[in-house]
Amino acid sequence: MSPPPVVHAVNLVKIYQNGGVPVPAVRGVDLRVEAGQFVAITGPSGSGKSTLVHMLGGLDTRTSGEIWLDGKRADTLGESAWALLRRQKIGFVFQFFNLVANMTVADNVELPALLAGASAREARERREHLLGELGLTDRADASPAQLAGGEQQRVALARALANRPSLLLADEPTGNLDSRNTRDVLRLLGEVHRDGQTVILVTHDARVASLADRVVSLLDGEIVDDGFIGATRRRPRGTAGDVVELRG
Amino acid sequence: MRLSLLALLAKEPAHGYELKQALEQIFGSAYPPPNIGQIYVTLGRLEKDGLVRAVDVEQSNRPNKKVYYLTAAGRDALDAWVDEPTEGPRVRDEFFMKLVLAPMTGIADRMALINRQRRHYLGLMRDLNELADRTDREDYVALLLIEGAMLHLQADLDWLERCQEDLS
Ligand SMILES: Nc1ncnc2c1ncn2[C@@H]1O[C@H](COP(=O)(O)OP(=O)(O)O)[C@@H](O)[C@H]1O
Ligand SMILES: [Mg+2]
Numbered sequence: 001m002s003p004p005p006v007v008h009a010v011n012l013v014k015i016y017q018n019g020g021v022p023v024p025a026v027r028g029v030d031l032r033v034e035a036g037q038f039v040a041i042t043g044p045s046g047s048g049k050s051t052l053v054h055m056l057g058g059l060d061t062r063t064s065g066e067i068w069l070d071g072k073r074a075d076t077l078g079e080s081a082w083a084l085l086r087r088q089k090i091g092f093v094f095q096f097f098n099l100v101a102n103m104t105v106a107d108n109v110e111l112p113a114l115l116a117g118a119s120a121r122e123a124r125e126r127r128e129h130l131l132g133e134l135g136l137t138d139r140a141d142a143s144p145a146q147l148a149g150g151e152q153q154r155v156a157l158a159r160a161l162a163n164r165p166s167l168l169l170a171d172e173p174t175g176n177l178d179s180r181n182t183r184d185v186l187r188l189l190g191e192v193h194r195d196g197q198t199v200i201l202v203t204h205d206a207r208v209a210s211l212a213d214r215v216v217s218l219l220d221g222e223i224v225d226d227g228f229i230g231a232t233r234r235r236p237r238g239t240a241g242d243v244v245e246l247r248g
Numbered sequence: 249m250r251l252s253l254l255a256l257l258a259k260e261p262a263h264g265y266e267l268k269q270a271l272e273q274i275f276g277s278a279y280p281p282p283n284i285g286q287i288y289v290t291l292g293r294l295e296k297d298g299l300v301r302a303v304d305v306e307q308s309n310r311p312n313k314k315v316y317y318l319t320a321a322g323r324d325a326l327d328a329w330v331d332e333p334t335e336g337p338r339v340r341d342e343f344f345m346k347l348v349l350a351p352m353t354g355i356a357d358r359m360a361l362i363n364r365q366r367r368h369y370l371g372l373m374r375d376l377n378e379l380a381d382r383t384d385r386e387d388y389v390a391l392l393l394i395e396g397a398m399l400h401l402q403a404d405l406d407w408l409e410r411c412q413e414d415l416s
């Protein structure tokens with residue numbers, strides 16, 4: 001028997017109450033993600049992307065429907081059980097970073113690894129590797145408030161990857177980055193994907209989305225497209241001079 | 249190519265082969281270098297239009313070579329080209345035409361059209377990513393060109409999203 005999907009959402013619904021007015025944010029999403037898959041979620045602002053990944057990470061409760069993680073029912077878990085699950089196997093990158101303000105960058109990144117039971121040395125080595133990959137080595141002793149938005153965002157990614165989660169959930173992890181920093185993030189995500197970790201990532205950035213195996217498009221809280229990125233008819237023959245042709 | 253040759257000649261007089269080498273050196277892989285034949289044909293036309301002039305320079309043991317230099321009219325043409333803003337990117341888009349006309353064909357549903365187009369653009373973006381990875385880090389001219397293509401593609405995708413919101 002093949003292993004159960006890492007994530008399986010069944011008819012997932014989220015309706016917020018906004019001053020007594022129901023706001024349907026996610027309207028019956030079915031999503032099955034197999035181990036090692038890299039899924040990009042795209043869609044216009046307000047289409048329910050953040051709400052969906054928050055529910056998948058147990059950071060927001062569902063209104064109805066089911067969430068199964070590694071074959072186990074998860075939507076019925078309480079907050080502490082979700083917290084344990086996240087510590088053990090889910091890395092989450094928030095759209096607005098959520099770094100711990102009174103801890104250094106280094107401590108922010110090491111904390112999840114330590115909580116997950118890594119030794120101090122393992123946690124430090126992992127932190128050094130991640131900050132290095134993201135060009136943040138010299139910011140290790142800074143506090144989050146001293147960082148630019150793009151730096152905070154990369155720290156948030158490093159933190160989410162600190163305990164090598166089998167599932168990475170990321171909400172617009174390159175939203176505040178310039179193109180060079182986006183390249184660093186892309187390289188790291190490529191590494192994570194090659195290592196076999198499962199990635200579900202909300203993004204508006206087509207460079208990031210094009211790295212995924214599969215793209216899910218949301219519109220008004222529903223999936224309107226779900227499929228693999230096809231090979232283009234014309235492969236680039238090798239130089240930038242062909243770019244114009246490539247787009248033709 | 250006419251204007252890039254004029255620009256190179258504004259720096260210093262040169263013969264055809266030197267111009268080819270200069271283009272290769274400046275643009276690297278960003279623009280495929282024209283072959284020497286095309287360069288001579290273009291120089292001939294520029295000469296006929298009075299924008300460049302050629303002088304024969306004797307060489308020992310070899311046939312004379314023609315060295316080209318810019319005329320005053322050539323200088324004016326170059327200045328005019330540099331000074332005027334360059335056309336923006338196309339706004340008429342074949343896909344958009346398909347999208348608007350789709351209901352009239354009776355076959356295509358717009359949502360399906362948009363979804364297919366999105367996947368295609370993402371496939372192109374993946375090609376560009378791979379191309380950028382293969383391009384020499386020092387080749388700034390080529391990397392900037394690739395990045396330009398990526399940004400255009402991103403705009404196309406954003407526009408597609410707008411179409412999906414408003415047309416479906
Ligand atoms: N906490 C909340 N309370 C009320 N409405 C919310 C809340 N969070 C999100 N929404 C609404 O739910 C919809 C989807 O939001 P969101 O998931 O943030 O979309 P996206 O991430 O795709 O931009 C939007 O209409 C948004 O206004
Ligand atoms: Mg969001």
